Amino acid sequence: DQQVKQNSPSLSVQEGRISILNCDYTNSMFDYFLWYKKYPAEGPTFLISISSIKDKNEDGRFTVFLNKSAKHLSLHIVPSQPGDSAVYFCAAISNSGYALNFGKGTSLLVTP
Amino acid sequence: EAQVTQNPRYLITVTGKKLTVTCSQNMNHEYMSWYRQDPGLGLRQIYYSMNVEVTDKGDVPEGYKVSRKEKRNFPLILESPSPNQTSLYFCATGVPGNTDTQYFGPGTRLTVL
Numbered sequence: 001d002q003q004v005k006q007n008s009p010s011l012s013v014q015e016g017r018i019s020i021l022n023c024d025y026t027n028s029m030f031d032y033f034l035w036y037k038k039y040p041a042e043g044p045t046f047l048i049s050i051s052s053i054k055d056k057n058e059d060g061r062f063t064v065f066l067n068k069s070a071k072h073l074s075l076h077i078v079p080s081q082p083g084d085s086a087v088y089f090c091a092a093i094s095n096s097g098y099a100l101n102f103g104k105g106t107s108l109l110v111t112p
Numbered sequence: 113e114a115q116v117t118q119n120p121r122y123l124i125t126v127t128g129k130k131l132t133v134t135c136s137q138n139m140n141h142e143y144m145s146w147y148r149q150d151p152g153l154g155l156r157q158i159y160y161s162m163n164v165e166v167t168d169k170g171d172v173p174e175g176y177k178v179s180r181k182e183k184r185n186f187p188l189i190l191e192s193p194s195p196n197q198t199s200l201y202f203c204a205t206g207v208p209g210n211t212d213t214q215y216f217g218p219g220t221r222l223t224v225l
Contacts, residue, residue, distance in 0.1 A: 006154075036216075043116070043202050043216030044155070089155060099145065099170060100204075100214065104154035 003027045004092050006103035013110050019077040021106050023090030026071065030092035034100070035064060035075050038087045047088070048075070080110045114139050116217035118203050124223045125193060133188045133220050135203030143206045143214075144186035145170070146178065148199040155202065161186055193224040 005024045013019045023033075031052040036044035050057040050064045050073065057064050063076045077084055090103040119134045135144065145160035147170075157170030161180040175197055177189040186205075190197060200221050206214035 002154075009152075041219070043204075043218050045216065046214065091155075099157050099160055100155075101157075102147075102155040104152060 001026075002104070003030075004090055004101050004103040006088075006090055006106050008106050009104070010107040010109070013080045013108065015082055015110055015112050016079045019075075019080045019084065019108055019110065021075040021077075021088050021090075021108065023073045023075075023103055024071055025073075025092050025101075027092070027094060027101070028071070029094040030101070031095040032093045033064070033066060033073050034091045034093075035062075036089040036091060036102075038089060038105070044089055077108075080108075082110050082112055084108060085110050114215060116203055116205055116215050118201070118217040118220045120220060121218065122221050124225065126225050127194055128192050131190050131193060131222075133190075133201055133203075133222070135186045135188065135217060136184055137186075137203075137205040137215070138184065139205060139215065140183065141205040141207055141215075142183070144180065145204045145206075145214075146176070146186070146188045147202045147204065148172065149202060149219075150199050158188065158201075193222075195224050198222060198224050 003026050034049040035047040037047045038044040048059050048062045050066050066073045087105045087107045089105045091100040116137045142163045146158040147155045149155050156172045159178040161167045203217040204214050
């Protein structure tokens, strides 16, 4: 059963606007969350993370928000750029392990 | 330069013919892992290793074997490949406790006919 869910397989956003990618999880033991970005023919690369003791983490144009009570996190990209077009994977780790539990990914297309 | 290398990058084979996909890292990481990526299913963990001679099953270990005889290498072995193992495979490495620094290899696209 998928413990990390990305319910939107794709998202299209105009350049300069905000991209919001959503992720839900079911396992209350998850205490660390990460976003990975993947271009075609390349491996995933780490983008940004957040610990469960925080509700927001910001790194340049990327901000991740965590709502623990709703078991929901989101990645905001502002402003979106065409180079942001990629597949974005949400991942979570439990406090007892190290394995990444991935969502199915959301394909983001930023159009000029 | 920190690197995770996988070989081969592309492979087409036939059912039942044993194959090995190699993974090598130059970062002296204790943790190594294999994932497969399938359309609509995201990345699923096959096996992982917390250190030399220590391996554990992930979410989808059936049909795969691994070994960790030395720190830098973590080969994925398919003793008798089947068409349902056609997938894109990624090796990842990292340092336990430093979750931001899991590095992924470039991927191996395997087709089993």
